[in-house]
Amino acid sequence: MSAEVTPAPTPTWTGATTLDSPTVLAHERARADLRSIVERLRELGVDFGSPLADPDTPRARAMRLAGLDALPAGEVERLLGITGDRLVAHGLAMRTDPDTQGPLLALSFGVFTVRGIAAILPRPAGEADRVYLANDTTWMLELLWPRLRRGARAVDLGAGTGFLAASLTQRFDQVVATDVHPAAAATARLTALVNPQLAGRLHVVRADIAAGLRPGAFDLVTANPPWVPSAAAVDRDGRPVFYADGGATGFELPLRFLHAAADLLAPGGLAAVMCVDGTFTDGRRPVAAACAQLDEDGFTTEIVPTPLARSHPGFEELARNRLPSLAAAGHVCVFVTRPG
Numbered sequence: 001m002s003a004e005v006t007p008a009p010t011p012t013w014t015g016a017t018t019l020d021s022p023t024v025l026a027h028e029r030a031r032a033d034l035r036s037i038v039e040r041l042r043e044l045g046v047d048f049g050s051p052l053a054d055p056d057t058p059r060a061r062a063m064r065l066a067g068l069d070a071l072p073a074g075e076v077e078r079l080l081g082i083t084g085d086r087l088v089a090h091g092l093a094m095r096t097d098p099d100t101q102g103p104l105l106a107l108s109f110g111v112f113t114v115r116g117i118a119a120i121l122p123r124p125a126g127e128a129d130r131v132y133l134a135n136d137t138t139w140m141l142e143l144l145w146p147r148l149r150r151g152a153r154a155v156d157l158g159a160g161t162g163f164l165a166a167s168l169t170q171r172f173d174q175v176v177a178t179d180v181h182p183a184a185a186a187t188a189r190l191t192a193l194v195n196p197q198l199a200g201r202l203h204v205v206r207a208d209i210a211a212g213l214r215p216g217a218f219d220l221v222t223a224n225p226p227w228v229p230s231a232a233a234v235d236r237d238g239r240p241v242f243y244a245d246g247g248a249t250g251f252e253l254p255l256r257f258l259h260a261a262a263d264l265l266a267p268g269g270l271a272a273v274m275c276v277d278g279t280f281t282d283g284r285r286p287v288a289a290a291c292a293q294l295d296e297d298g299f300t301t302e303i304v305p306t307p308l309a310r311s312h313p314g315f316e317e318l319a320r321n322r323l324p325s326l327a328a329a330g331h332v333c334v335f336v337t338r339p340g
């Protein structure tokens with residue numbers, strides 16, 4: 001006897017498949033619901049920085065929801081204390097047909113919470129306009145934290161979701177986050193909104209790198225700029241991927257961020273810029289050359305490999321595939337100090 005297996009039909013989702021941050025930002029009720037969702041997830045113990053003991057507790061279920069998983073609609077409503085209709089109406093969730101058995105509901109955004117700081121992460125709807133948050137976002141914190149003293153002012157250039165900028169409020173009185181991409185700037189504003197404990201200390205500006213910021217005014221400057229050569233910074237359909245595009249060779253934009261970061265430093269200030277330290281086959285090494293120039297100008301620079309070397313041993317080959325005129329490449333964090 002043979003049993004025929006009919007594959008389960010793929011559910012059809014309605015509602016918001018990703019968070020449209022500028023629209024949510026513009027609507028008071030959507031903002032209020034977003035705040036209350038994050039508050040509720042916090043109450044339930046969502047924090048990706050502390051391990052999960054039991055996978056079947058309300059905390060574990062809430063972590064799944066915050067981590068972009070779909071759950072039974074009724075459970076989501078109970079966990080968050082908001083109806084599915086309302087979540088969908090405000091662009092905060094998507095769901096399967098409510099008339100079918102066991103409808104599912106999923107948020108249109110993730111809530112990346114570590115050590116009490118929550119960042120809003122729109123569900124990636126494709127690479128082209130993705131608001132970026134990835135492993136290197138947290139490596140920056142790991143590399144930086146042991147070097148940090150308390151200070152008055154910090155700025156994160158090209159802040160993406162605003163997670164790093166929000167985290168810097170734990171050491172700095174006032175933190176500015178810039179991003180030129182409208183969806184990123186709006187998302188970083190939502191991140192500021194869902195961390196009421198920051199009480200107006202995180203300021204998001206939509207700006208090209210550091211445009212409009214006062215040179216010499218910051219104790220800390222951080223940046224994780226795009227560094228992929230333009231021709232390779234495209235998605236599967238050939239559309240440009242903004243968060244990745246570092247300019248023709250991939251060094252143009254990181255070097256602009258590096259110089260802008262050094263200019264912003266107050267006496268004694270520290271800048272940290274993540275990028276690729278590449279050597280061309282003709283011997284040119286743009287990032288090292290920029291550091292040598294900064295050293296000549298009186299700054300102190302240090303080029304430190306990031307954990308990418310360990311987690312991605314094929315990195316150099318990948319970089320050479322993207323730009324064949326490279327002889328060597330490593331992912332690094334450049335530290336720049338202005339003398340006190």
Ligand SMILES: C[S@@+](CC[C@H](N)C(=O)[O-])C[C@H]1O[C@@H](n2cnc3c(N)ncnc32)[C@H](O)[C@@H]1O
Binds near residue numbers: 136158226
């Ligand atoms: C690789 S993502 C890093 C995001 C975030 N700093 C992080 O580490 O998660 C690079 C970010 O730089 C932003 N960006 C690109 N060009 C920029 C520019 N000219 N001025 C400001 N931000 C820019 C992008 O929108 C994107 O959010």
